[in-house]
Amino acid sequence: MTRLCLIAGDGIGREVVQAARQVLEALAVPAEFVEAEAGWETFQRTGNALPEQTLAAVQAANSTLFGAVSSPSQRVAGYRSPIVGMRKAIDLYACVRPVQTPPLANARAGVNLVVVRENTEGLYSGQETREGDERATAQRIITRQASERIVQWAVQYAQRTGRRKITVVHKANVLRETCGLFRETALRVLSDAPDLQVEEMLVDNAAYQLARAPERFEVLVTTNLFGDILSDVASVWGGGLGLAASANYGTRTAVFEPVHGSAPDIAGQGIANPLATLSASVLMLEFVGLNSYAERLQTAIQAVLANGPYTPDLAGAATTAEVVQAVIDQF
């Protein structure tokens, strides 16, 4: 039987993962759930934000749903972001964030893009040093192998989903070596895909174009931190961070998450939007091959987006529980 691991995390992470579990159970998804812990609360209790058992549970599961975690704003010895740690430890190398025009009033029509982000290196390599209070250095590491792998992933994704254009985003006019290597590698991989239209764009211009003319994009492929920033800009057109879902694909398993954070300002109030986590669940169900369940859930989400009720981030007054019930009522 399909095993799904659930990691609630902190803040509204708990509320939205609990909501997703309720919905998946109502959908009678043929899967068993295991729960595991991670995050700031876990760190405070155990000294480890990503315990070994959690990593083991993720690796043993067919797929994982990850809520959101809080992180300390001060440096805290030994603390490292569990989602970043998990991406690296399990080599979840492809971070994929689709953005489509939602069935919401006033939504901008014609947006249907996906940001494919390298998820294991770049400025997320974790290689930083600090010289006293005066100076700190971080290494941005780009390898040919990781660049090749992520662009190949993007090509296969584009071909599988019938997209015809890939935009390679870099800053090779300044970062001649690191972005240069990414760019060269990407263009070489793409030269083997003559069915795809290839475009390259500097990251500042890509952010600008995403903010003003998102319909011009189909698939963007880029390095880690650029993908982090660009996918947040893109999510505006999908109805905002309350709706944005993210997949972290590895070779054997995958971790799905809402793009939003743990939102301490609204945690515990029961008003978090569960739809990003439910959209992440659709991607998860597709990944484990439960396609008909994925479709039913996706249809239900679209119906609720079209008709409400809406949580405050979508200018409504509904609670998480009311949105969950509305989704379940669609089944």
Place this chain on the structure above:
Amino acid sequence: MTRLCLIAGDGIGREVVQAARQVLEALAVPAEFVEAEAGWETFQRTGNALPEQTLAAVQAANSTLFGAVSSPSQRVAGYRSPIVGMRKAIDLYACVRPVQTPPLANARAGVNLVVVRENTEGLYSGQETREGDERATAQRIITRQASERIVQWAVQYAQRTGRRKITVVHKANVLRETCGLFRETALRVLSDAPDLQVEEMLVDNAAYQLARAPERFEVLVTTNLFGDILSDVASVWGGGLGLAASANYGTRTAVFEPVHGSAPDIAGQGIANPLATLSASVLMLEFVGLNSYAERLQTAIQAVLANGPYTPDLAGAATTAEVVQAVIDQF
């Protein structure tokens, strides 16, 4: 007499700097102009994209207007971006990009923000290495001194222009040392400015908020590459890159430029929008203390924005020359 250095550069850089010179002459600005060269064409001819004489001319001038340069998309030995080189060589440490709602139909009302970007270090340190075809590394260097200086600049600017809120943008949840140092330093400097409301924001969220709710910002202060990306996103609300102006302030002199590039696709057609360069000229005139000229030019630009004619980037069909004439007709 005030000496203004003009560097046209490549592509439409030539057209817009020529346009600015015409306008400044029509305005009878009490200044003498000197011309200097830089860019890709200069590199191809002389082997140096930023000749020594150009640097000397910039340092000898009260202020410089810089058009735009092309850069090779392949790595070319010895080529380095002249604008990046100039910022570093002359220690033009504060890159400042104001964005305001323009008097254009359909413009989003209520936007009035400025991005203050550290301009000498970070990922622009130029310290990159490449290990064969397999791996490349760039150093992101953050110092306390440069962080302090840019945040102090932002504080003084906010106080001088009557703004009350500063947003410190970083990614300290991942870049704990480099962004951590920037963040700590910024918050320490800001604790001496109790008249200002201080907010901090992660760069991905800042890009998202700039793309959807720009009116919430007054002054943003951030590191080099983040500022590069965020200022392009912000420029959408000011009428786009065809209107966005940039100042690079040092301790003794300053360099002003349009944010747009050399636009090889439209170069030579006489349809480049000169207004970004004219807005940069307003900032330049203010910097050298020619405030009444700055005001007259700013008023003329606003009138042309309100009534046209418009170049193609603003959905019009006017030429550069027609826009220049319309501006001059306002004097």
